[in-house]
Amino acid sequence: MGDDTNRTDHEGRRIDFGRTSADFEQYRPGFPADFFDRLESQGWIQHGHRAADLGTGTGSLALGFAGLGLVVTGLDIAPELLEVARHKADQAGLAASFVVGQAEATGFDTSAFDLVSAGQCWWWFDADETIREVQRILIPGGRLLICSFSYLALPGNVARRTEDLILHHNPGWPRAGWRGIHPEQVRALDIAGFSEVESFSYVTEVDFSHEAWRGRIRTCNGVGSALTEDQVGRFDAELAGLLDREFPGPLAVPHRVFAVSGRTNPG
Numbered sequence: 001m002g003d004d005t006n007r008t009d010h011e012g013r014r015i016d017f018g019r020t021s022a023d024f025e026q027y028r029p030g031f032p033a034d035f036f037d038r039l040e041s042q043g044w045i046q047h048g049h050r051a052a053d054l055g056t057g058t059g060s061l062a063l064g065f066a067g068l069g070l071v072v073t074g075l076d077i078a079p080e081l082l083e084v085a086r087h088k089a090d091q092a093g094l095a096a097s098f099v100v101g102q103a104e105a106t107g108f109d110t111s112a113f114d115l116v117s118a119g120q121c122w123w124w125f126d127a128d129e130t131i132r133e134v135q136r137i138l139i140p141g142g143r144l145l146i147c148s149f150s151y152l153a154l155p156g157n158v159a160r161r162t163e164d165l166i167l168h169h170n171p172g173w174p175r176a177g178w179r180g181i182h183p184e185q186v187r188a189l190d191i192a193g194f195s196e197v198e199s200f201s202y203v204t205e206v207d208f209s210h211e212a213w214r215g216r217i218r219t220c221n222g223v224g225s226a227l228t229e230d231q232v233g234r235f236d237a238e239l240a241g242l243l244d245r246e247f248p249g250p251l252a253v254p255h256r257v258f259a260v261s262g263r264t265n266p267g
Contacts, residue, residue: 021078021080021083021084023216023218023219024057024058025088026215027212027218027219028058029149029255030060030064031064031119031147031149032257033064034204035064035257036067044143044261045068046070047068047069047070048069049115050070050112051065051113052074052106052108052112052116052137053065053072053075054075054106054116054118054130055118055125056119057076057119057120057121058081058084058088059084060120061074061117061119061147062074062085063092063094065117066095071095072096072097073096073099076100082098082099085098103125104126104129105129105133106133109137110137111137112137113137113142115143115145116137116138116142117144117146118147119147120148122148122185131144131189131192138264141265143262144189144262145261146182146185147258148182148256148259149255150178150255150256151216151253151255152180152256153176153177158246158247161247163177165242166235169223170222170223170227175221179256180257180258182260185199186199189262190262194262195263196261196262196263198260199258201256201257201258202256204255204257205252205255206255207252208250208253210240210243210244213243213253217239218232
């Protein structure tokens with residue numbers, strides 16, 4: 001989730017993910033289990049490593065890491081989302097701490113972490129300032145991991161038709177049609193002098209009921225965190241009608257997982 005208290009959308013409205021914390025908790029899918037398996041098999045995460053998860057939101061990455069034995073601190077500007085993350089950690093019996101703060105100025109000690117991660121949020125940060133902060137708080141040879149988990153709006157599918165409706169209610173919304181591949185993140189690590197820069201991506205399907213898809217879309221930065229409560233209500237009612245007309249039955253929505261990682265100079 002975003003870590004910039006001054007972040008606004010294309011019409012100057014403040015983006016506030018805290019307003020959608022209930023929907024985030026109930027409907028927003030986290031990174032899939034096979035993603036963590038892949039990170040572990042590639043040696044990008046290891047048991048006992050100290051990890052800082054920037055823009056942690058409701059803790060999808062942080063809790064996945066904690067379940068694999070990493071010592072995790074999640075950071076986000078939205079206290080409402082952090083409360084959801086703490087609740088999830090308690091429910092799962094996982095040890096993870098969550099603090100309010102910004103990615104560009106975390107307040108963490110220098111060389112405090114083996115791993116710094118950012119999941120589904122890097123585009124909300126000032127990339128240059130955040131990379132400098134990451135290099136400060138990582139140990140020499142520590143790893144930065146940037147990743148995303150995005151639905152794919154393909155011709156005729158439910159995600160494309162949903163985005164058509166978002167654009168009707170929020171004209172000019174700039175994030176429609178994302179493909180979930182972020183070469184600019186690879187370039188940022190290269191320019192900043194990270195070594196062993198690698199990336200991967202793959203597509204997987206996520207199942208949704210109509211209710212769950214509507215809840216997922218209310219967490220979208222073009223809907224619940226930007227529109228007024230009345231506008232969200234009107235949008236949601238129209239989306240319910242669209243789903244009933246065009247997509248009866250359960251939904252299988254393709255999502256792309258993308259990750260890029262690199263290591264700091266070992267010194």
